[in-house]
Amino acid sequence: MNIxxxxxxxxxxVEDLKQxxxxxxxxxxxxxxxxxxxxxxxxxxxxxxIDQFEHLTGIILSSDExxxxxxxxxxxxxxITPYYLSLIDTENYSTDPxxxxxxxxxxxxxxxxxDMRDPLSEDHDSPVKGITHRYPxxxxxxxxxxxxxxCRHCTRKRKVGDIDSIPDRQSIEEGVNYIRSNSNxxxxxxxxxxxxxxxxxxxxxxxxxxxxxxHVEVIRVGTRTPVVLPYxxxxxxxxxxxxxxxxxxxTHFNHPQxxxxxxxxxxxKLADAGIPLGNQSVLLxxxxxxxxxxxxxxxxxxxxxxRPYYLFQCDLSEGLSHFRTPIGKGxxxxxSLRGHTSGFAIPTYVIDAPGGGGKIPVMPNYLISLSTNxxxxxxxxxxxxxxxxxxxxxxxxxxxxxxxxxxxxxxKEGSEYKSEGxxxxxxxxxxxxxxxxxxxxxxxxxENDDSDEE
Numbered sequence: 001m002n003i004x005x006x007x008x009x010x011x012x013x014v015e016d017l018k019q020x021x022x023x024x025x026x027x028x029x030x031x032x033x034x035x036x037x038x039x040x041x042x043x044x045x046x047x048x049x050i051d052q053f054e055h056l057t058g059i060i061l062s063s064d065e066x067x068x069x070x071x072x073x074x075x076x077x078x079x080i081t082p083y084y085l086s087l088i089d090t091e092n093y094s095t096d097p098x099x100x101x102x103x104x105x106x107x108x109x110x111x112x113x114x115d116m117r118d119p120l121s122e123d124h125d126s127p128v129k130g131i132t133h134r135y136p137x138x139x140x141x142x143x144x145x146x147x148x149x150x151c152r153h154c155t156r157k158r159k160v161g162d163i164d165s166i167p168d169r170q171s172i173e174e175g176v177n178y179i180r181s182n183s184n185x186x187x188x189x190x191x192x193x194x195x196x197x198x199x200x201x202x203x204x205x206x207x208x209x210x211x212x213x214x215h216v217e218v219i220r221v222g223t224r225t226p227v228v229l230p231y232x233x234x235x236x237x238x239x240x241x242x243x244x245x246x247x248x249x250x251t252h253f254n255h256p257q258x259x260x261x262x263x264x265x266x267x268x269k270l271a272d273a274g275i276p277l278g279n280q281s282v283l284l285x286x287x288x289x290x291x292x293x294x295x296x297x298x299x300x301x302x303x304x305x306x307r308p309y310y311l312f313q314c315d316l317s318e319g320l321s322h323f324r325t326p327i328g329k330g331x332x333x334x335x336s337l338r339g340h341t342s343g344f345a346i347p348t349y350v351i352d353a354p355g356g357g358g359k360i361p362v363m364p365n366y367l368i369s370l371s372t373n374x375x376x377x378x379x380x381x382x383x384x385x386x387x388x389x390x391x392x393x394x395x396x397x398x399x400x401x402x403x404x405x406x407x408x409x410x411x412k413e414g415s416e417y418k419s420e421g422x423x424x425x426x427x428x429x430x431x432x433x434x435x436x437x438x439x440x441x442x443x444x445x446x447e448n449d450d451s452d453e454e
Contacts, residue, residue: 339380
């Protein structure tokens with residue numbers, strides 16, 4: 001069997017990663033041989049100081065660097081799981097994508113004139129504590145203020161540094177009651193913090209309360225645990241999630257280096273449970289602002305049954321200016337994907353509009369021009385073509401009285417069967433228990449008797 005250079009590099013990386021994880025575990029010096037894969041052990045031993053970081057990685061920072069970074073940590077705290085720490089290439093850490101996402105930078109103290117404390121106006125669109133209601137048919141439900149890692153590019157950076165906390169049952173009930181009282185809400189997205197940092201029992205209770213609401217069709221969960229704490233995806237957690245279908249999960253991989261054997265195992269457990277998986281990446285300068293990196297990332301995602309969902313332009317949160325790229329870089333990346341990979345592997349590039357305007361898709365311009373009779377288009381190769389518009393299209397006359405529509409508006413779910421005769425009595429999907437001929441004299445007498453009484 002021929003072994004490719006990529007396979008050799010992958011094998012070497014896996015062996016190197018195992019060695020780094022063992023070294024970090026040994027330096028922490030507590031627990032037993034199973035502790036590393038215990039997500040609660042990982043949380044208890046999260047790296048929260050620069051001295052800890054140096055001790056566990058062997059990276060030694062200068063005194064001047066440490067003084068400046070300590071000022072950053074006072075405002076935007078540090079927290080990295082031992083697992084995610086082990087992914088850092090300590091020999092080339094200054095350009096390492098995991099290091100740059102997890103370790104503080106002095107640039108975070110540079111507040112740009114365009115930076116905002118709450119760029120998406122989540123606080124303004126919060127009718128009750130814990131709920132952000134921006135779109136007509138869906139709400140964001142903040143059910144945890146705890147994260148396993150403080151991402152340096154977090155859009156809710158204003159909240160990083162608040163005391164990690166879990167809303168009590170009364171607060172959760174207030175959010176549930178708001179959802180229950182708004183019948184137009186069909187989609188609830190659980191967010192935080194990270195919902196999967198809640199205990200199994202508490203998460204089970206929250207999901208059960210939301211699933212009881214008749215008009216909630218879909219529950220979604222946003223979590224980064226498959227990336228930074230994959231051991232949280234336990235069999236017990238998956239068993240709980242399976243009870244609340246339809247349930248969708250979006251996670252947050254930004255770079256191929258984050259996809260390890262442990263993260264693959266976590267994703268596999270979720271996918272095997274019938275949970276649709278999506279991924280929301282953030283375009284980050286110096287980390288993934290490269291067409292080849294994003295292409296490799298989306299290929300690895302779909303290989304692990306995760307649909308690339310969004311590629312976000314980095315928000316205007318305070319202290320993130322060093323992460324932001326021009327919009328043109330995102331358009332370039334999408335241009336490099338369209339036609340060069342599977343359509344379902346291409347995320348939608350979006351800007352979350354400042355001021356709470358919601359997600360605005362941005363893409364290369366494939367529509368060159370249009371007239372009454374035809375449109376002019378280009379493909380990914382630059383080929384220009386036309387599409388002829390229909391000559392005889394007549395829009396159905398619509399009086400906007402949807403309830404009385406006799407045209408094509410049929411919104412109810414279709415029925416597979418129209419049962420007749422004895423088949424009707426045998427079927428499980430029809431409640432009929434008796435078939436009576438239409439000219440039955442006894443039934444006629446009943447009908448006549450009923451009309452006489454009236």
